[in-house]
Amino acid sequence: MEVVDNEFKLTQKQKEYASFYLHENEPSATLKIQEIRKWIESDDALFARTDDFSIVRFLRSCKFDVEKTKIKLRNYYGQRRQSPEWYADRNPFLSDMQEMFNLGVFLPLKELDEEGRMIILLRTSVHDPHKHTIENVVKAGMMILDIATRSNVSTSLHGVIGIFDMTGVTMSHGLQMTPSVIQKLVHSWQGCYPLRIHSLNFINAPIYVNVVLNIFKKFMSKKLQSKVFIHMKSSKKWSNNLAIDLLPIEYGGNGGTLQELIDYWKNIVEENHDWFKEDEKYQSI
Helix, strand or coil: CCCCCCCCCCCCHHHHHHHHHHHHCCCCHHHHHHHHCCCCCCCEECCCCCCCHHHHHHHHHCCCCCCHHHHHHHHHHHHHHHHHHCCCCCCCCCCHHHHHHCCEEEECCCCCCCCCCCEEEEEECCCCCCCCCCHHHHHHHHHHHHHHHCCCCHHHHHHHHHHHCCCCCCCHHHHHHHHHHHHHHHHHHHCCCCCEEEEEEEEEEEECCCHHHHHHHHCCHHHHHHCCEEEEEECCCCCCCHHHCCCCCCHHCCCHHHHHHHHHHHHHHCCHHHHHHCCCCEEEE
């Protein structure tokens, strides 16, 4: 697939993977990108990014099925309008956002795993549920996710692995996860974001974790349900199938300290203040 920027071109190995697993082949891939772009431009109710890479991310997440891609695009930009508590006023210097970034609620690892997948560490209970809203927790996570994936070619092909650390989770944390919040989160995972989810791993889980996860699964497709793995506090097996070396040293890895990772992403989102301001205009009316 030819794109304007060299940084978005695929290596030969990536092309072979994209062809075999995602049905991405020339010249049909270029034609489908053009088709999606014309569709976006012809729809006055849809204000979406139309550069090649923004479009191809959605096509890859739908294995180049044009009609499924259109649905996901409309869902993605529609949710941005329908959920202003997550997507509006994304100013990283707001005091509420500063608190979230300083806590490190959402931390993609700096390096990808051997398969080219992005590993994201979600620290589900580092915030105070009596002080911090779940809306701000999600908002901070979405901001970091957007920056981490917007230009990541490998992740657009291979997807992401989520590690939800439930250390210290309380019933008050659980009560923040209302069915409506859970439904919107699951919808964003499987129906909106242009990312392929490889697995969702819940580690250090308390014995009552299934109470909340059963609600999550209620809104998940069978395919996504099969990618959910739960590891209780006493389990040491969760790291067997994950790139443990890439994790922060607090998790037994060699990926630097948690504080270094927190500081890294806080700086990144602050540096992208102007991008967030410009990005808010993209949504479906």
